[in-house]
Amino acid sequence: MIKLITLDLDxxxxxxxxxxxxxxxxxxxxxxxxxxxxxxYYQRENLATLRSGFIAERPEIARLPTTLRKAILKxxxxxAGLGGATLEEAVENAFATFxxxxxxxxxxxxxxxxxxxxxxxxxxxxxxxxxxxVRLIGLDDVFDAHFSAESVGKPKPDPxxxxxxxxxxxxxxxxAVHVGDHPEEDIEAxxxxxxxxxxxxxxxxxxxxTRRPDREVNHLNQLVSxxxxxxx
Numbered sequence: 001m002i003k004l005i006t007l008d009l010d011x012x013x014x015x016x017x018x019x020x021x022x023x024x025x026x027x028x029x030x031x032x033x034x035x036x037x038x039x040x041y042y043q044r045e046n047l048a049t050l051r052s053g054f055i056a057e058r059p060e061i062a063r064l065p066t067t068l069r070k071a072i073l074k075x076x077x078x079x080a081g082l083g084g085a086t087l088e089e090a091v092e093n094a095f096a097t098f099x100x101x102x103x104x105x106x107x108x109x110x111x112x113x114x115x116x117x118x119x120x121x122x123x124x125x126x127x128x129x130x131x132x133x134v135r136l137i138g139l140d141d142v143f144d145a146h147f148s149a150e151s152v153g154k155p156k157p158d159p160x161x162x163x164x165x166x167x168x169x170x171x172x173x174x175x176a177v178h179v180g181d182h183p184e185e186d187i188e189a190x191x192x193x194x195x196x197x198x199x200x201x202x203x204x205x206x207x208x209x210t211r212r213p214d215r216e217v218n219h220l221n222q223l224v225s226x227x228x229x230x231x232x
Contacts, residue, residue, distance in 0.1 A: 004169045008180030009128040012200050013111045023101035030097040038080035050075050063155035065131045103136035110220040115142040125165040129155040157189035187213045
C-alpha cells in the first residue's frame with residue numbers, strides 16, 4: 001500500500017530557470033543600491049573565480065546552495081572592504097533579498113490542483129537540492145514536511161533526504177513513491193532505497209540508465225492516474 005509520495009520541486013513542479021535569473025537580477029540591483037562599493041566585485045568573472053575557489057577548498061559545500069551563496073557574498077563584500085558586524089549584516093541582507101525573489105514562483109498550471117488531490121490521499125513530502133521554501137511559496141498546507149540539501153547536510157543522490165522522509169512519515173520505502181525529473185538525483189537515488197519511482201520527463205528525453213523507473217509521465221496531469229496504477 002502506498003502511504004507516502006515524495007516530490008522533487010525545481011523543474012518538477014515549476015520551471016526554475018526564470019526564477020533564478022530573476023532572483024539574481026534582484027540581488028544585483030540591491031547591491032548596486034545598498035552597497036555600491038561592492039558592485040565592481042559582484043561581477044560574473046569574479047564570482048566564478050570565488051565559486052571555483054570555494055568548491056576546490058570546501059567541496060562539501062558545492063551542492064549546498066545557501067551555504068555556498070553566503071560564502072561567495074561574504075568573500076565578495078570583504079573584497080569591497082566590509083568587515084565585522086557590518087559584513088555579516090550585509091551578507092544576511094543580501095541573501096534575504098535573493099531568497100525572497102527566489103521563492104516568488106510561477107507554478108506549472110497543474111501543480112496546485114495536483115498537490116491538493118494527492119494530499120487528500122497520501123502524505124506528501126518535498127525533497128529538493130535547491131533552496132526553495134515551501135512555506136514562502138505557499139505550499140506548506142499540502143506538504144507534510146520538506147527536506148533539502150541544507151537541512152540534511154547532503155544533496156541528492158545521497159540517500160539522506162529519502163531516509164529522512166521515510167523516518168518522518170513512519171513508513172518503509174516499499175510504501176513510498178518518489179516523483180522527480182532528474183535520472184540520477186531522483187530516480188536512481190530513490191530506487192537504491194526501494195522506493196517506487198515516477199520520472200517526470202516533459203521533454204520526452206530517452207532513458208539512458210540501466211534500470212528504468214516504474215513509470216514515466218510527460219505531463220503533471222498524468223500523475224494521479226499513474227500513482228493509481230501503482231496502487232492497483
